[in-house]
Amino acid sequence: xxxxxxxxxxxxxxxxxxxxxxxxxxxxxxxxxxxxxxxxxxxxxxxxxxxxxxxxxxxxxxxxxxxxxxxxxxxxxxxxxxxxxxxxxxxxxxxxxxxxxxxxxxxxxxxxxxxxxxxxxxxxxxxxxxxxxxxx
Numbered sequence: 001x002x003x004x005x006x007x008x009x010x011x012x013x014x015x016x017x018x019x020x021x022x023x024x025x026x027x028x029x030x031x032x033x034x035x036x037x038x039x040x041x042x043x044x045x046x047x048x049x050x051x052x053x054x055x056x057x058x059x060x061x062x063x064x065x066x067x068x069x070x071x072x073x074x075x076x077x078x079x080x081x082x083x084x085x086x087x088x089x090x091x092x093x094x095x096x097x098x099x100x101x102x103x104x105x106x107x108x109x110x111x112x113x114x115x116x117x118x119x120x121x122x123x124x125x126x127x128x129x130x131x132x133x134x135x136x
Contacts, residue, residue, distance in 0.1 A: 004100035005071035010063055012052045015043045018060070025058065031080040034091050034112035035060055038077060041113045045128035051120065058082065062116075064124040073097050075119050077112075091115065095123045 013021075019039045025032040038060065042048045053062045058079035063072055078085055078092040086092035091112040094104040103123075107115050117128050 004102070005096050005098045006061070006063075006074040007071045009070060010052070010061075010067050010072060010074075011054050012067065013054050015039060015048065015053070018053055018055070019043065021055070022060075025079075029080060031109075032058070034109040035077065035079060037113050038116050041117070042128070047126050047128050050126050051124075051128075062120070064126060071098065073123065075116075075123065077116065093119050095119060 019036065022032055022035040022039055026036050035058075039053075042051055042053070042062075050065055051062055052065050052067055053060060055061065056076070059082050060077040060079065062075040062077070074096050076094045076096065078094070082092075084092070084094075086106045089109060090106050091109050092104060092106045093112075093115055094102055096102050103119075105115060105119075120126050120128055
């Protein structure tokens with residue numbers, strides 16, 4: 001089957017590892033702060049264990065669990081400096097699908113956490129809620 005989804009093996013990183021990674025990046029460049037907020041909201045979500053994540057360069061890749069064999073549908077949250085960046089002060093979240101009908105939405109970084117959860121609900125059918133106080 002021809003697919004335009006994520007073609008690589010998905011090597012999961014723990015939420016605590018990702019949080020430390022993005023906190024370190026944010027200490028050097030505050031523009032990474034929305035990625036810290038997203039990871040914190042996942043950790044605090046009652047359904048956070050139904051998601052898994054890794055990075056591609058600095059972009060956050062999220063998949064629903066259990067993790068399928070590639071190709072797999074994933075969400076990509078663009079980091080500052082991403083090869084496919086959002087404009088300055090904005091976040092881009094994209095769903096890579098098997099059909100190639102990928103969805104990409106850009107919003108101000110203040111909307112990063114709610115936008116992320118909108119994608120998780122729409123694409124994976126997983127309800128979550130942002131943790132109190134993590135929205136920027």
